[in-house]
Amino acid sequence: MDNSHNADKAASGWYIALREDSDDPELRSAFEAWLAQDPQHRQSWQDINATARVMKSVPAMQRRKRQRGVRYGGYVAAMGMAAAACLATVLLVPDLMLRLRADYYAPPGMTRDIRLADGSRIVLAPRTALAVHVTPRTRQIELLRGEAYFIVRHDETRPFSVNAGPVTTTDIGTEFDARTDGSKTEVVVKEGEVHVSARSGLPFEKDLRAGNWAEISRARAATGYQSPDTIALWRTGTLVARDNTIGEMVAALQPWMHARIMVMHGSLMEKRVTGSYDLHHPEESLALIVRPYGGEIASFSPWLAVVSGH
Incomplete structure (x- = not known):
């Protein structure tokens, strides 16, 4: 943004x-x-x-x-x-306008489990909104914002595709995670295979298999690999950092908190952390992330948590 x-x-x-x-x-x-x-x-x-x-x-x-x-x-x-x-x-x-467009929405701090009529399953992370468009010939999901995990019942006669921003992910019989914030889309495959393509911005066309990930924005496209066992751990309430910036961790924690997180010192956002954190207790996890660098949290109201640092 x-x-x-x-x-x-x-x-x-x-x-x-x-x-x-x-x-x-x-x-x-x-x-x-x-x-x-x-x-x-x-x-x-x-x-x-x-x-x-x-x-x-x-x-x-x-x-x-x-x-x-x-x-x-x-x-x-x-x-x-x-x-x-x-x-x-x-x-x-x-989130009002977004929720009006969505068929399904998960509120802050809560996940939501959706079962489609075809037997496919979708798990929504907090603050995630999506729309479902199913016809006798196609199954199209529009991930409007947030993160979702897809367990797809394969059907050769009805392709299953997920649109997230300019990126389309088409199932080839799989389980995968997709996330978008409007400016960047990430797809990572836990099992099976998907085909990922970008409709605008940088040209991108690639098949991804278990462990493969792709991160696509208008200015950049990158791919890599991670252990399938580490994919979508948010479903179990776990957030894992492996040399991630505090800025990245704040973005990951924000959907799990009702209060808006504000970091007062920009330099703190660039510090890096490694560890495992509990998403079911996001305030405590935020404190564990920032305190090694002198960060302190002040909650002035239910709407705002301010992180200060040295």
């Missing part, structure tokens, strides 16, 4: 946290530090507050409409209500 999108999401988290506990000096200090880190942070904060002001002005608009009988007051008030709805969506239900 681009920096502006990340800053907008962070600004939403700060807005909620500050409204809940505006008198907390530690929270205010952490917020000021975040604000000073990047000009984009300040711009996103100004934008979220501008939208909030529109929301607060809606009752006044409605009163003026009643008092003055302004001809276009209804239109203005409607625009204000639309802005208010947008703010509520950004702050309280950021």
Whole structure:
């Protein structure tokens, strides 16, 4: 995701946290530090507050409409209500539009097991959304966001394919894991074989077998191998790091937490860790990941966990 999108999401988290506990000096200090880190942070904060002001002005608009009988007051008030709805969506239900598109969704901190009519099975990781399109001739899954593990009942007459961003994975009788965040898609095969192709960006076309993985974005395509025993361990509540950056670990933990994780020091994100962590206790796991480097976690509200470091 681009920096502006990340800053907008962070600004939403700060807005909620500050409204809940505006008198907390530690929270205010952490917020000021975040604000000073990047000009984009300040711009996103100004934008979220501008939208909030529109929301607060809606009752006044409605009163003026009643008092003055302004001809276009209804239109203005409607625009204000639309802005208010947008703010509520950004702050309280950021997954709303995605969930409206999805047939299945797994909420934060929970997995979901889906069994299709053809006998295939899909396990959704937390915050994962997908749509299912099944016809007498085809079986198409659209992974809208997140990570899912597929156990496919092979049927030569009806191909089983998973679209994730520009990447299509077609089953050749297999079990595989797919993950996408909108900018990058990863596919790794536990058993059997799949065919992976990219519809846009870098040209990519490859068959993957057990242990093979592919990572594809618009600017890069890479492949490699890992032990099949280590694939999709999230299904058992285990997160394994093998010289991964803290940034990568934070991204892996985020779907398992209700609070948004914010790391105040960018250098901390580049530190590397190795170990096994419990996804069923993500707050404790986050602490275990950052503390060896002096990282500390402050939970200012149910919506925001701030990681500070040296």
